Amino acid sequence: MNCTTLGYCIRDATGSWETISMLGCQSEYNFYCSDEGTFGCTFQSQCQVPKRGPFSCQQAGLFPDPYDCRRYHECSDQSVDTPRICSNGAGYSTLTGTCVLPRESEQCIQEQFTCSRSGQVGGWAPDNRYFYVCVNDTANSLYPLMMKCHEGFVFNSYSCVPDTRSMRSIQAMESHTCMNNDRYQCPFRTSEIEYCKCVDGELEVMTCPAGFQIDPKILTCVTDRIYQCSDFEILSCPNVSTKDEYCICIDHQLQIYSCPMGQYFNAETRKCQSESE
DSSP states (O other), X not given: OOSSEEXXXXXXXXXXXXXXXXXXXXXXXXEEEOOSSOOSEEEOSSOOOOOOOOOOOOSSEEEEOSSOTTEEEEEOXXXXXXXXXXXXXXXXXXXXXXXXXXXXXXXXHSOOOOOSSTTOEEEOTTOTTEEEEEEEEXXXXXXXXXXXXXXTEEEOSSSEEEOHHHHHXXXXXXXXXXXXXXXXXXXXXXXXTEEEEEETTEEEEEEOOTTEEEETTTTEXXXXXXXXXXXXXXXXXXXXXXXXXXXEEETTEEEEEEOOTTEEEETTTTEEEETTO
């Protein structure tokens, strides 16, 4: 029923279902209910039983469950909901369309929506293609209706707008060429350390060096640990083998950037320069 109360369902004489409480857990000693293959109270660092709530299809497609990261919904053109659940116990990722999210990830342990009034609109933080609209379930209860922007659009806190990064990637893929030394989203990226880069007018899949991972928001490899450096300080990147890349320190993390085409990074002057200089 909740983090501390275990219950069961019975059908009354009218055919309606009723929930009956049957066991209480000692939450003051970190004993909580579990819904993952165990019965009763188990010791947990924090409650992992997700909040429950209604779900109503608004569009055709796949949608994340706003309450439980393990669940997602397949909505038909007739707004019929077919609930799904990840069989491996992991959370469902809308970015990959697979069950790969660790149960300790933010999406699984923290509520991803805020509903304080009916009509409130918010972006779905794990994937900005999705957003929600808060509606009344009862007089004192609100829940989110999950929505999705049209293909090629993202939600910007107010409305769906063209995703300029996706449009740039599509244009590059359609023409099979790209400009300068720019980075692009790979259309079939399967790794957290992969991105696409323009090399000699063609998109090539690149891999972030050891100790770096791709930040999909800025399409740049960033370090996964803290460095002692000043904001906007230009440095040589650790573990980087290409000559045209350098690092900029932002919030004590290193971000990899590329020199303009035909130039390389001079570690002594900390500047990009042409080969002839």
